[in-house]
Amino acid sequence: ALLPGVRKTPAPKGFDSSPDCTLREADRAGTVRFGPSDSYRADGRAVTSCYGGMLIRYRDRGRTVTAVGSTDFMTNSGLPQAGNAALAMNLAGDRPRLIWYAPQHIEGENSSTTSLFGLIPPSATWLVWQLLLVVALVAFWKGRRPGPLVAEQLPVVVRASETVEGRARLYRSHRARDRAAAALRAATLQRLLPRLGLGAGAGPPAVVAAVARRSGADAGLVAYRLYGPPPATDDDLLQLARALDDIERQATGS
Structure with a gap:
């Protein structure tokens, strides 16, 4: 002491x-x-x-x-x-030497039990609530109003034939005969399967058997046309397109 x-x-x-x-x-x-x-x-x-x-x-x-x-x-x-x-x-000033002692608080020490939120004045709380209300009103005012769907006219109407021709030109310019053949075969199968009473998950043997039975064509030839290798030349691709058209016409009777 x-x-x-x-x-x-x-x-x-x-x-x-x-x-x-x-x-x-x-x-x-x-x-x-x-x-x-x-x-x-x-x-x-x-x-x-x-x-x-x-x-x-x-x-x-x-x-x-x-x-x-x-x-x-x-x-x-x-x-x-x-x-x-x-x-x-x-x-x-009574002595030539003076020692001054003053107890100091440690930096960061705080004996008060007041929390950080307790230091905020009450008026600031009302100000925050008012700002939130203003933001909500502005968002409601600027928000998009829900309403019935409105049909919008297309800016340009493109015929289906032009789309097909444009896609064909892209395949031809890139010499993508394999992709063109795959697209032709997929489209043919997509039209044939419902006519033959087959589902989308039917395997190649079932599809070949059904097409051969309906068209009277050779099963091996049908399998080659529907699931064969991609054509090597543009002429082969053209012949494949004609053959697929013949198979579809014979199988559907149209």
């Missing part, structure tokens, strides 16, 4: 305090305005008490100890009041 044998008690409330002691520093300063302060009481030792115990001095192991119950009178705002400046100078 910094003051062994000294008890600290609340000082009586008052405005200005008189020294009422024989301490030279206090007598020269006269009336002092301490502000909120503590007073000291010592048991079993000789103590010089001034200002109602707010300033004491005593001897301890050959040293002179002076204790003040408040430091407000030494601050910039307290020095101009009453005899505060005189008392501060008398106490601090």
